[in-house]
Amino acid sequence: MAKKVMIVDDSRIAQLQLQEILSGTEYEVVACCLNGEEALNKYDEVHPDLVTMDIVMPGIDGLATARMMMQAHPEARVLVVSSLAYDDTINEAKDIGAMGFVYKPFDHDQIMQAMADAFSHEQVGAGCEEGKRSPEA
Amino acid sequence: MTVNIMANCSLRHLLDCAIQEVSCRFGGLELSQQETELSEDVCTVSTVFVGEHPSAVALCADREVFVRLAQSIMGRAAVTPKDVEDVAKEYFNIICGKIVAGLFELTRTAPRFQIPRFTFGLCKPQMDGVDHQCVLNYQHADHGSVQLIYMGLKQNPRDANPIGAESVGCMG
Numbered sequence: 001m002a003k004k005v006m007i008v009d010d011s012r013i014a015q016l017q018l019q020e021i022l023s024g025t026e027y028e029v030v031a032c033c034l035n036g037e038e039a040l041n042k043y044d045e046v047h048p049d050l051v052t053m054d055i056v057m058p059g060i061d062g063l064a065t066a067r068m069m070m071q072a073h074p075e076a077r078v079l080v081v082s083s084l085a086y087d088d089t090i091n092e093a094k095d096i097g098a099m100g101f102v103y104k105p106f107d108h109d110q111i112m113q114a115m116a117d118a119f120s121h122e123q124v125g126a127g128c129e130e131g132k133r134s135p136e137a
Numbered sequence: 138m139t140v141n142i143m144a145n146c147s148l149r150h151l152l153d154c155a156i157q158e159v160s161c162r163f164g165g166l167e168l169s170q171q172e173t174e175l176s177e178d179v180c181t182v183s184t185v186f187v188g189e190h191p192s193a194v195a196l197c198a199d200r201e202v203f204v205r206l207a208q209s210i211m212g213r214a215a216v217t218p219k220d221v222e223d224v225a226k227e228y229f230n231i232i233c234g235k236i237v238a239g240l241f242e243l244t245r246t247a248p249r250f251q252i253p254r255f256t257f258g259l260c261k262p263q264m265d266g267v268d269h270q271c272v273l274n275y276q277h278a279d280h281g282s283v284q285l286i287y288m289g290l291k292q293n294p295r296d297a298n299p300i301g302a303e304s305v306g307c308m309g
Binding site: 061085 | 159227237252
């Protein structure tokens with residue numbers, strides 16, 4: 001059974017890139033949201049197994065959205081996918097309970113590895129260390 | 138702190154690394170830094186950094202560069218103006234993320250940036266309270282010129298005017 005993924009990113013291009021990477025894999029994109037408010041509403045509707053979350057978005061930013069999502073749904077798996085990657089945001093993502101942090105620009109392997117890690121680690125923040133090993137880190 | 142960044146070559150190096158890396162990894166664009174002039178058919182994508190290091194940042198490029206980037210990202214030759222705009226905004230968004238991360242590495246503080254704005258045409262930032270600026274020029278082998286502009290603003294919000302995208306004036 002495919003794992004349901006919800007993409008939260010205000011960029012149509014980032015959404016397309018993620019959809020293309022996940023196409024034909026064990027993951028099924030069940031929803032794409034352009035902002036935090038939409039994501040919080042959509043979560044209850046689609047109950048995704050994993051949420052990819054951008055940080056810089058109109059309205060509520062991605063980290064605040066993730067925090068609210070985790071408070072309402074402690075079981076939620078959130079993978080932060082953003083170019084805004086430095087100690088403060090990475091640590092905040094960990095504190096919130098994100099399963100990982102993928103730096104933009106991402107490639108196929110980085111996304112697939114982070115997805116696999118998110119489903120293989122129950123311990124919050126394990127994937128964040130993976131993100132730190134990105135080439136630009 | 139902002140002046141200290143500008144006093145050495147760190148900011149220029151940071152900006153150069155950000156645009157070079159993102160251009161290559163995001164869109165497969167190889168840019169060479171050199172003195173060059175934009176054509177008359179350009180596009181601009183810009184934003185404002187708020188909080189620490191208030192600044193205006195703009196990327197002006199020949200339209201052909203953005204079209205080439207859009208074709209690369211979309212995987213097809215036929216791209217629409219909307220494709221070009223969306224790709225340019227995401228490209229610039231990632232560059233800004235790299236700049237902010239680099240500023241954090243240098244100073245342990247980081248600004249947040251607003252959603253990038255795209256304009257068909259030249260729209261260089263024109264702001265009050267400019268403390269320093271850095272302009273980097275690039276040439277793409279086949280498709281034209283690119284100019285990255287960073288305008289650091291005075292920390293005192295009464296001296297500068299960095300808040301709100303609408304406050305970024307254009308100087309064509």
